[in-house]
Amino acid sequence: MLTEKVILVTGGTGAIGKMVCLTAAREGASVAFTYRKNEEAAQALSGELEKAGCKHLAAQVDGTNAKQIEAFIGQVNKTFGHIDALVNNLGVTQVMPFALIDEEDWDDLIQVNLKSLFLFSKATVRTMIRRKQGTIINLGSVAGQRLLEVPVHYATAKAAVSGFTVSLAKELSRYGIRVNSVVPGLIDGGIGTNISERQLADYNKFCALGRPGTAEEVAELVIFLASQRASYINGQHIVVDGGL
Secondary structure, three states: OOOOOEEEEOOOOOHHHHHHHHHHHHOOOEEEEEEOOOHHHHHHHHHHHHHOOOOEEEEEOOOOOHHHHHHHHHHHHHHHOOOOEEEEOOOOOOOOOHHHOOHHHHHHHHHHHHHHHHHHHHHHHHHHHHHOOEEEEEEOOHHHOOOOOOOHHHHHHHHHHHHHHHHHHHHHHHHOEEEEEEEEOOEOOOHHHHOOHHHHHHHHHHOOOOOOEOHHHHHHHHHHHHOHHHOOOOOOEEEEOOOO
8 A cells, every 4th residue: 555655657548647646546646747748638637636635746747958957856855855756657659760760850869758758867866865765666667678669769768767767766776765666568548559460460460478568457457666675676677568
């Protein structure tokens, strides 16, 4: 259970982000989440959290803007007193062959996927260090670890999550802060909505379970890692791909 815990989820309106928020609420946590553009989805999620009796806070935040991020983190700390777990879920992709990727495409995708990871973690970790407790869960992807037909700039960004995770886990361990990454495979309703029927069939052929995963299955692992039940798990990349 996460009673009296505060969970901050970036990219809360995406398939995985939404389920992390709802699963955290079910476990008794207070929830703060950010979204990039989809205000309608954010309002719908707030309504579901309210119906579940979950104290929550939401804001539209540019994940590449340090001032906006620091302002929201300050608001969360003022509202709830602290942040127990940060879930770095914000991410975007772009279906584009390597030869057609422009410099601007590369910069934009790397900025959203990696700069946001850095900025949210830096702004959140300060109070965790003072409290000498907390946990960070970063969302990676098998796109950064497997020989798959995926956009090169997206795979590059997701591969970088692994290095960020292990380095930060080592540095913050002295303060009792754990850092792990969850590495999903193909997920229904997530980025997998952009793939072709041929790619889906190919994934199912090589996946031991023969199907994509669900956002709920990923969220259960994220919330487990955010809880004290995972108190001895640190610096790990836990793959949720059905067995590729």
